[in-house]
Amino acid sequence: MLGAVQLGLFAACVVLFVPMGMAGWHLSRNKMLFFSGALFITLAVGVHLTPYFPSVSDFVTSVSSIVVLDDRDSCFSSLHEIDWEVKARPDFNPLSNNSVNYEKSWYWRRSSSVDSCEFQKLKRPDVADLLNGSWVMVAGDSQARFFVLSLLNLVLDSNQMELARGSLFKRHSNYQIVVDEIGMKLDFIWAPYTTNLTDLVMGFKQKRNYPDVLVMGSGLWHMLHITNASDYGVSLQLLRSSITSLLPISPEFGTDGPVTGSVSVRSPHLFWLGLPTLINSMLNTEKKREKMTDLMRVAYERELKESQILQQFGGPLQLLDIGSLSWNCGIRCTDDGMHYDGVVYEAAVHILLNALLIESHQKL
Known part of the structure; x- marks a missing residue:
């Protein structure tokens, strides 16, 4: 035959x-x-x-892969193309001119590149499907807490949210929750310094286990208490080296999964929570106004770029740009010049969720 x-x-x-x-x-x-x-x-x-003819088939496949990769890169670069609408509430109180006097909403900018990516504000059932059975970890300072709060708001009901809010905002503490309905585990780790994040990553390596989604960020505490951009840059480079050694592509794990041990074969989805825009005149202590200046923030941002920890500069972490989101939302979205209204972190959460969809080649 x-x-x-x-x-x-x-x-x-x-x-x-x-x-x-x-x-x-x-x-x-x-x-x-x-x-x-x-x-x-x-x-x-x-x-x-x-x-x-395998060579011809491989060539056609490789060309198709390049096209798909280009589309993904284009969509990643468009994730932060967000416009804001901030307007006074009907019950605006001129005697108490703070952020609660304003209604804020956001949406992805209408353009051909953004439209082709089909970004979405995900509803609770969609988020449940996307994060079903996942271990999500967010590590950092108070900015990370607000990010966690916005994420939980997409998976918990109102009664659960009240309980979570009280537990999450205990000063300088960790927080953990398991959302049984979708089998999602979420950890918040209080890690205000980059060295704390490095220790956390090294712990993953020792245990040979790491979360499916890892969001990290630092800088505010270092800027306030150490105020040395160069030192911050060195700590970022050490963190980058630790993360690189953790990834499954390292010799310890092998290219097709772990060689030994019981570590997960899936690569973690890694994100960096960027520094917010700092409005110096609104900062609530004299020390903050003295240390956390515009020049210092620019220096810290420069060190972040030069550390090459971000994907856009050849690193392993994708940026969740709280700086641009808070800048575009504006002065009416903050009361203390550092922490922003929940809508800013909500936008960052949806950027992360859409990035996960892109990485997994999914559409809802």
Whole structure:
């Protein structure tokens, strides 16, 4: 019995030579017939033979992969293209001109690049499907707490949220919850310094276990209490090295999963929670106004870029740009010039969720 390859070649020869011989017989009467027939048959044979030549198939597959990769990169770069609408509430109180006097809403900017990515504000059932059975960890300072609060708001009901809010905002403490309905485990780790984050990552490596989604961020405490951008940059480089050694692509784990031990074979989805825009005149202590200046924030942002910890600069973590989100929302979205209204962190959560959809090639 002929194999698939031999049968394909035989069929191709029949398709190629029989019609071409017939067309050649009529060559003296109609040269155009021969030319057009040969062109058509050559293309047809090429299509039929492509699966039997791995090099050609691999080339076509590689080209398709490049196109998909380009689309993904384009969508990643468009995730932060968000516009804001901030307007006074109907019950605006001019005697108490704080952020609660304003209604805020956000939406992805209308453009061809953004529209093609089909970004969505995910509803609770969609978030439940996406994070079902996942271990999510967020580590950092108070900015990270607000991020966790916005994430929980998408998976918990109002009664559960009240309980979570009280537990989450205990000063300088960790927090953990398991959402039984979707089997999601969420940890918040109080880690205000980059060295704390490095210790956390090294703990993952020792235990050979790490979360499915890891969100980290630091800088505010370092800026306030150490106030040394260069030192911050060094700590970021150490963190980057620790994260790189943790990833499954390292020799310890192998390219197709772990070689030994019981570590998960899935690569973690890694995100960096950026520094917020600091409005110096609104900061609520003299020490903050003295230490956390615009120049210092720019220096810290420069060190973040030069550390190459972010994907856009060749690193492992994708940026959740709280700086641009808070800047675009504006002064009416904060009361203390550092911590912003929940809508800012809500936008960051939806950016993360859509990034997960892109990484997993999913659409809801």
